[in-house]
Amino acid sequence: MIVRRVLSVLLLAWAFGFIWFAVSLPRPAAATPADAVVVPTGGKGRIDHAIALLHAGETRQVFVSGVDREVRPVEFALEYGVDSAHMACCVTLGFDALDTRSNAREIAAWVAREKPRGLRLVTSDWHMRRAAYELRRRLPPGFPVTEDAVPTNPSFRILFLEYHKLIAARLVGPFEPD
Template sequence: MIRRLISLLFLAWAIGFLWFVVALPRPAEDSIKTDAVIVPTGGAGRIARGLEVLDKGLAEKLLVSGVDPEVKPGEFAAQFGVAPGQMACCITLGHDAVDTRSNASETAKWVAQNDVRSLRLVTTDWHMRRTAGELARKLPDHVTVIRDAVPSKPDLGTLFLEYHKLLASRAAGLADL
């Protein structure tokens, strides 16, 4: 009986991991407009994609969550080629988050302060499911989230670790119910 249970659990884990690896989230359509774009720091291409969304007029505001407190707006603008006017009107650097869960908290607070009803979440493909899940637990139900995954070429170790973080995140979410 115990062996069958362990075998069943292992099979469920293996099928889940295979699904996680094979069906990584994809980029969103460029025709979709939202009130804001949210970019948690940490992965290559995320900030560039968030700025591209802003430049194309697909969102009016951008929150970059989890920026190191040492980074000042002028430094950010210089590094990413952002015009001072765009930096002043449209881009917020969030300095409170240190991980995916606190990115969600920082984002939910910013969304409430800025009366955002729809947002585009930009993060790396392998990170999208966990980030979106954490965000869904923090945002009010009336906020629409469009997932815009930045394609990457993660190694097996990254995928293995992220899959387990996703499982832990979902278990924590169930425990919060």
């Protein structure tokens, strides 16, 4: 009897959590300057938005994490409309990340080297919660991170998978060695 009640409560918590996750996706950030913008590759519109922030003068630096090793900076610049001056001074490509956790590690290492005063994290709305969680775990406590979600139209499948990845990250995260 008690097992059935516990399972019922867990099922309800899971269901209400999924509904909350799906209907309250993070939103774009207000137009405010940021010391640096970081963007994990992987979703449509992420890099475009980060580069637009650079061109609009809302940031001094853009770090793109998880770039395929075969992509050359000149190819990246052509693809995203970045002039050579901005590529030289203001856009850094990271080639070591393969997933959200390694994106967070790569971004945290870049932050340790470059020492920005704060970050603006740009990623897809459905990906923001997990990406921000993983990143904040690896940054110094209280380090300012503004979440700037790129609006998408995610499928049920994407939301379902991402919700479970977020749950797994939260359950495993505290026990995972960095």
